[in-house]
Amino acid sequence: LEYNPKDPHSLVSGLHNGQVAFFDTRRGGDPVELSSLAHSHRDPTHQVLWINSKSGTEFFSASSDGQVKWWDVRKLNEPMETLILDMTKGEEQSLNRALGASCLEYEPTIPTRFMIGTENGIVIAGNRKGKTPQEKLGATYKTHHGPVYALQRNPAFVKNFLTIGDWTARIWSEDCKESSIIWTSYHRSFLTGGSWSPTRYSVFYTTRMDGTVDAWDILQNQREACLSVKVCDEPLRCLRCHEYGELVAVGNDRGTAYLVEFSENLAVSAKNDKALLTAMFERESRREK
Numbered sequence: 001l002e003y004n005p006k007d008p009h010s011l012v013s014g015l016h017n018g019q020v021a022f023f024d025t026r027r028g029g030d031p032v033e034l035s036s037l038a039h040s041h042r043d044p045t046h047q048v049l050w051i052n053s054k055s056g057t058e059f060f061s062a063s064s065d066g067q068v069k070w071w072d073v074r075k076l077n078e079p080m081e082t083l084i085l086d087m088t089k090g091e092e093q094s095l096n097r098a099l100g101a102s103c104l105e106y107e108p109t110i111p112t113r114f115m116i117g118t119e120n121g122i123v124i125a126g127n128r129k130g131k132t133p134q135e136k137l138g139a140t141y142k143t144h145h146g147p148v149y150a151l152q153r154n155p156a157f158v159k160n161f162l163t164i165g166d167w168t169a170r171i172w173s174e175d176c177k178e179s180s181i182i183w184t185s186y187h188r189s190f191l192t193g194g195s196w197s198p199t200r201y202s203v204f205y206t207t208r209m210d211g212t213v214d215a216w217d218i219l220q221n222q223r224e225a226c227l228s229v230k231v232c233d234e235p236l237r238c239l240r241c242h243e244y245g246e247l248v249a250v251g252n253d254r255g256t257a258y259l260v261e262f263s264e265n266l267a268v269s270a271k272n273d274k275a276l277l278t279a280m281f282e283r284e285s286r287r288e289k
Contacts, residue, residue, distance in 0.1 A: 001013045001014075001048075002048050002049055002050060002059070004050050004056065005050060005108075006050075006056040007056065009024055009025045009026050010022070010023070010024055010025075010073070011023050011025070012048045012050070012059050012071075012073065013031075013048065014041075014044070014045025014046065014047060014048045014061055014063075015044075015045055016044045016045075017037070017040070017044070018037075018040040018041030018042055018043055018044060018045055018063060018065065019034055019035045019036075019037065019040040019041075019045070020034075020035045020040065020045055020048060020059075020061050020069075020071060020076070021033070021034050021035070022034075022073040022076055032073075033073055033076040034076065035071070035076050035077065035078070035079075036077050036078065039077065039078040039079060041061065041063035041065045041067060041069065042063070042065040042067075043063050043064040043065040043100070044063060044064060045061050045062070045063050046062055046063060046064060046101060046102055046103060047061070047062050047101075047102075047103050047104045048060070048061045048062075048104075049104050049105075049106045050106075051070070051106055051108075051111065051114075052108040052111040053111075055072070055074070057072050057073045057074050058070065058071065058072050058073075058080070059071055059073070060104065060106070060114070061104075062101035062102075062103065062104045062116060063100075063101055064100035064101065064102065064119060065095070065098070065100065066084060066085045066086070066095055066098025066099055066100050066101065067082055067083065067084055067085065067095070067098065067101075068082070068083045068085065068101060068104075068114075068116060068126075069081070069082050069083075070082075070128075081128075083126070083133060083136055083137070084098050084133065085098045085099040085100075085101060085116065085118065085124065085137065086098045086099075086133070087099065087124075087137060087140065089134055093133050099118040099119065099120060099122060099124075100118060100119040100120075101116050101117070101118055101119070102117050102118060102119050102147045102148050102149065103116075103117040103148055103149065103150060103151045104116060104117070104151070105117070105151040105152055105153060105161065107153050107158050109158065110158065112127055112128045112129045113125070113126070113127055113128075114126045114127075114128070115151055115153075115161065116151075117143075117147070117148030117149070117150075117151040117163065117165075118147070118148060119146075119147045119148075120146075120147075121142060121143055121144040121145060121146055121147065121148060121165060121166075122140050122141065122142055122143065122148075123140065123141040123143050123148060123151060123161075123163060123172075124137055124138070124139075124140055125138050125139040125140070125141075125174065126138060139174070139177055140177070141163075141172055141177055143163045143165060143170060143172070143180070144163065144164075144165025144166045144168070144170070145165070145166045146165055146166050147165060148163055148164070148165045149164045149165055149191065149192050149193055149194075150162070150163070150164035150193045150194040150195065150239075151163055151164075152194070152195055152196055154171075154196055154201060155196055155198055155201060156201040156274065156277075157201065157277065157278070157281055159173060159174045159175070160172065160173055160174075160181075160281055161174075162194060162195075162196060162204055163180075164191050164192070164193060164194035164206060165191065166190065166191070167186040167187045167188075167189075167190060167191065168183050168184050168185075168186055168187070168191065169183070169184045169191060169194055169204065169206050169216070170182070170183045170184075171183070171218070173281065173284075173285040173288070175285060175289070176285055176288045176289060178288070179288045180288075181281070181284035181285050181287070181288050182218060182222050182284055183222075184206075184216065184222070184223060184224075184225075185223045185224060187208060188210075189208045189209040189210040189212075190208065190209045191206050191207065191208055191209075192207050192208060192209060192235060192236055192237050192238075193206065193207040193236065193237060193238050193239040193250075194206040194207065194239060195239050195240060195241050195248075196241075197241055197245050197266065197267065198241055198242075198243055198244075198245055199243075199244060199245030199267050199268065199269065200217075200245060200266060200267055200268060200269045200273065201269065201273065201274065201277055202217050202218050202219040202220075202269075202273055202276075202277050203215065203216065203217050203218075203245075203266050203267075204216050204218075205239055205241065205248050206225075206239070207236035207237070207238070207239045207250055208235075208236060209235040209236075210230075210235070211230060211231050211232040211233050211234055211235065211236055211252065212228055212229065212230050212231065212236070213228070213229045213231055213236065213239070213248065213250055213260055214227070214228050214229075215227040215228075215229075215262055215266055217266065218277075218280070219273065219276055219277065219280070226266075227262070227266070229260055231250060231252075231258050231260065232252050232256070232258065234252040234253045234254050234256075235252060235253045236250050236251065236252050237251055237252060237253060238250065238251045244267065245266070245267030245268070246261055246262055246263075246264060246266070246267045247259055247260070247261055247262075248260045248261075248262060
């Protein structure tokens, strides 16, 4: 489910049957537009994200069926473009060989670029400018032993991105494809979600199967969380940070949403934080190269 950053009344959603839906909160709770089953995903739609377009009406979706589709809410009966995640070079694309997608990443400042997290732990860096499917599916990163549950570029350092999967959170540089540059210690329970703080760029949050939210500040400690909050006994599945940084919303397996308030220290950057983080990312990238 994703609100349009240009229109707070508009939101799109991916459905379990593979369809995508467009809602307008001014027009009730039912979808205004719904993709046709024939042109939708064959498996559940795991994520939808709005993209930076002139019309402000375009978004893309990803599914475990191995397809990424681009849509326009003004004509939702069929996608504008479909990309099959078949990484085999020199052959015609096939859904039988496609990697199932588990999550997406999109940075509006680089509008033709996108990233896809897959069910087998690979992250694909894509570019819509590519003339062939192989050119559109560019660099790959082997990130986790299992599905990538969350994928997000750092708000200030877009070449560095966070991935969540298996028992770890990892930070990557686009220039280092063989290994992450920073990673957490292994947890006893699986990690299920994560997000950078939108206001303090060294801080990110993760959710776990044991119902815990962890807050991390990599300028303080790269291996251990600086704060852990046991929210519930059920597995937490998703996480979203409020734009001002102190509030974090999480949801669990029972469909319950919780709002967790963290201290101002985790939301407000110090004067030299950005310089320290720049030096850290550069140092760790050189070490891994």
